Amino acid sequence: MKRKRYLFILPALLTLGVYSCKREAPLPIKSPYQPTPVKPSDIFPASFGMPLIPKDNPLTEEGIYLGRMLFYDPVLSLDSSISCASCHRQEFAFGDPKILSKGVFGLLGTRNAPPLFNLAWQRTFFWDARQRRLRDLVFEPIQDHREMAMNVIKLEEKLKSLNRYQAAFRRAFGEEPNLHHMSLAMEQFLMSIVSADSKFDRFFPRNLSVFTPEERDGFLLFNGTPDSTTRPATGADCFHCHGGVHAQAIDPSIGIVSNGLDATITDKGYGNITGKAFDLGKFKTPSLRNLVYSAPYMHDGRFASIEEVIDHYSDNLKFNAPNLSPQLNHGNLHLQLTAQQKRNLMAFLKTMTDSSLLTNKAYSNPFR
Ligand code: HEC
Ligand code: HEC
Structure with a gap:
């Protein structure tokens, strides 16, 4: 094993050597922050009218993808057992066939998990209309003790420690993982779920x-x-x-x-x-x-x-x-x-x- 690893490192050292001969001082690493904008008209059907997209959170392919990763990732919960998708299941139009959904430790909520689609046009969220913005909404299930029961400070540390999120946050927002960008990415992904083919x-x-x-x-x-x-x-x-x-x-x-x-x-x-x-x-x-x-x-x-x-x-x-x-x-x-x-x-x-x-x-x- 060890020997193999050295074999890989050797050519790498050689290449570095060549570069350092050519350049006086190493150039700063070019920021990989170049997200690809998503044209709203590419994902939102004209018959629905264009939804209001928050000015400070334009849709990008990288942002939507990061939101999608987070949506399906159980690391967002206390014991890494529950993801958003545990209760919002694609095969049920992102709803839950159970009357009440199970969160961490098998705890039950108090209302039925609604299906999720065409949220970009919605003006209020939850059955009692208590939220107005998806970026604010996501913190509720994450912290609810019967849902994901996660401490958000811990969550930020967890995301920072994972290679996949270091790369994905950088690609989507040009910064290391943080809660604000987490909520914006999830807002983007949730807005991108459209159902208009019936x-x-x-x-x-x-x-x-x-x-x-x-x-x-x-x-x-x-x-x-x-x-x-x-x-x-x-x-x-x-x-x-x-x-x-x-x-x-x-x-x-x-x-x-x-x-x-x-x-x-x-x-x-x-x-x-x-x-x-x-x-x-x-x-x-x-x-x-x-x-x-x-x-x-x-x-x-x-x-x-x-x-x-x-x-x-x-x-x-x-x-x-x-x-x-x-x-x-x-x-x-x-x-x-x-x-x-x-x-x-x-x-x-x-x-x-x-x-x-x-x-x-x-x-x-x-x-x-
Ligand atoms: C005055 C407004 C109003 C009218 C009129 C109305 N609904 Fe509703 N409907 C609601 C509300 C509010 C709810 C959610 C109530 C709740 O969950 O407590 C609802 C829920 C539903 C649901 C459940 C959907 C889900 O995802 O759980 C169905 C199905 C439905 N309505 C069908 C109908 C049909 C069919 C008619 C006509 C016969 C109708 N509604 C008339 C307001 C209305
Ligand atoms: C343990 C089950 C469970 C988990 C996990 C969960 N949800 Fe939910 N979700 C619910 C229930 C139940 C409701 C309805 C609650 C209410 O209206 O009071 C809901 C409501 C919603 C709504 C509102 C939809 C509407 O039409 O108003 C959105 C959006 C949503 N959840 C997104 C998420 C996201 C994003 C995550 C992950 C961060 C998540 N949920 C995790 C059960 C869950």
Whole structure:
């Protein structure tokens, strides 16, 4: 072994010798900091409109790649057992099929891990909309004692001690590993996850010919408004909160609402953030894209199937839920959709399925 190593060093010494003869003083090592900019229009579809990209964190290939490494790396957790991807799994649209996710030492959280895609357009994050910037958000799971339980000072030391991160941070930000650049890289990677390749995208904004008759009827139901007397209702009024290309009201002033799950509040949701009684039981409206992959549903994962969700809106809504959105109360009468209407609605929801998200190598584990 030893002998072999010397054999390698010998030519290296010789080359150094040649160089030092040519030059008087060695030149400073040229900084390898030359990140490759990523054109937003290359990754964000025009139909979505361009998202706001933070001016101080332009997307670069190296930045996104570093963020991707960090996302899949269990070194971010106390005992190096849990990565972001333990709970946000690509094969489930970056959600978790378990009602509650397991963090370090098998500890359980309190809410369902949402799927992650098209975050670049989002204005608030988490079910209770408590975060506004992805770079701030990442510190929550890292430090949460039931998730990754990591001390961030220790984390910085850990990253500095690993060769792979010394090189990757230098390439992405021109400096040695630090927490600020860690959060910016993760912000870049999270923003880069885009899901826009579904039948619904070929329909958008209104090419009804791509739909089967069932999907078309489901679409019309989804976008129809019920009157307060006709039952079964001729419109299911989903679009007020889940309309548009994102299938989600992104504007926080209309997207944070109660959809009537409980008469008695167990999770205060947005009310816990604002401290206001009229925000109790309100949650951020999720996107309805990729539902096929992201069961279970709602902030607490209470519904195992899309059928159960449709039954909730059709027959089980709690009209006495505190702060129920008026958009969901049509004269205190349930929608009472027929079995066929429910099937149509389901067929339409399934058009928002993008299987390429599950296999796109740009978001997959870089360590494999
Ligand atoms: C132990 C499981 C677990 C781990 C590990 C975890 N998350 Fe999460 N994540 C969750 C849960 C649960 C929520 C919802 C929490 C809430 O809303 O209060 C969530 C929410 C999010 C959201 C908000 C999505 C939205 O639509 O509002 C983002 C973004 C996110 N996580 C990214 C990350 C990143 C990045 C990491 C790694 C640093 C990470 N998560 C690690 C379980 C986890
Ligand atoms: C007034 C706004 C509003 C309307 C109208 C509305 N929703 Fe929702 N929807 C929400 C909110 C808020 C949530 C999250 C609630 C929670 O988790 O506590 C949600 C959650 C969901 C989910 C779960 C998604 C997930 O990832 O967990 C599905 C599916 C859904 N809605 C479908 C529908 C359908 C179908 C309709 C029409 C019949 C509809 N919604 C009408 C606000 C609305």
